[in-house]
């Protein structure tokens with residue numbers, strides 16, 4: 001057997017100005033044999049596809065992989081290019097392969113395409129026809145619409161956030177498709193929506209009652225004969241699209257009624273729990289968050305994590321401004337992986353040891369909190385590429401471009417990068433000669449992915465809300481396309 005393998009993924013923050021363009025996708029893009037070689041063994045959906053191919057003696061045929069993490073909407077040119085490549089690749093090999101294993105995020109949008117993932121699948125269907133076997137592995141934050149379910153033969157989404165199960169999800173999707181290809185089982189999918197637009201900060205699957213909802217889905221998979229796989233999608237609140245919000249997809253061995261009833265039951269449960277899924281009591285304003293962090297840090301043996309979660313592009317300055325203005329009583333602060341290519345380039349030009357005046361971060365949009373005027377000492381500066389050691393994207397190589405570690409005064413250390421990436425593991429410390437235990441407060445911008453590493457590493461995690469593009473209160477956002485009949489817009 002031979003299976004084509006491809007992926008095109010972006011978590012699109014449609015409220016951001018600008019677009020995510022071809023160079024952003026091209027940085028990590030892989031094609032043909034390089035895709036197979038580069039992603040084998042990685043904790044990614046495609047890594048999972050490749051593992052199943054190896055185990056089941058299937059020849060993988062790499063087409064193209066292009067992803068750009070979480071950023072502004074994809075440009076129309078990027079959509080046309082990568083979807084065009086996947087379709088052209090399938091046109092070339094469709095007579096020689098038995099199906100397609102595809103990774104999509106589920107929150108892809110372009111300025112003119114508000115159901116872009118469905119349009120990717122529809123473009124593929126136009127080439128290969130309605131019966132060609134296609135398995136899709138999605139992110140848990142996918143806004144999965146009915147068109148997506150209609151166009152896929154089978155689909156699966158991550159069960160966890162942090163997404164420690166990316167490869168496992170690729171394997172789930174691939175195994176279900178392969179079992180059908182071998183004639184061992186049928187496939188049917190049920191789909192339901194509870195009408196909830198859940199902010200990313202509340203999509204951490206360790207938080208109750210989401211943890212119980214997820215566990216219930218695992219129990220149903222184990223104990224319901226015929227149910228093969230269940231995906232509870234948390235959706236992505238910051239993509240303003242008609243299908244924005246949570247959804248449930250249940251795969252059975254061919255019983256469409258069972259699939260639909262199970263999906264409806266899970267959607268009903270989420271609906272019943274809608275208000276408690278929003279853990280608003282965990283969210284603090286910046287001043288309160290910093291005060292509590294200092295108080296806890298005074299008596300703690302481990303650093304306190306402050307989470308500026310509303311920041312979508314790793315450059316917002318609200319909490320940093322507060323930390324620079326306050327008397328920290330000798331507390332040491334580290335704000336890793338802040339995005340500021342301009343300042344990073346200036347630091348590299350100035351060199352290690354230099355003192356330099358910077359307008360630091362806060363530049364990606366007016367919501368980012370304005371740049372900070374600082375005089376910084378350059379502790380280290382240079383080009384940086386990291387091979388990920390953390391539990392997510394393990395083994396993948398990420399270019400960070402010009403990078404710098406800066407002492408910006410008042411006990412605050414900042415590290416800068418020039419290509420978007422979030423601090424979610426120990427790499428911002430270990431790969432820059434720093435140690436977490438040398439700091440009292442660590443200021444992060446991740447939503448859920450940091451938890452796998454930072455929950456044990458930190459004394460406490462304090463969430464602060466800021467008026468940036470990813471707030472805990474989604475009712476403050478200027479939605480035009482999302483369904484305003486969803487919770488929390490309507491009780």
Ligand SMILES: [Zn+2]
Pocket residue numbers: 139140141163
């Ligand atoms: Zn996600």
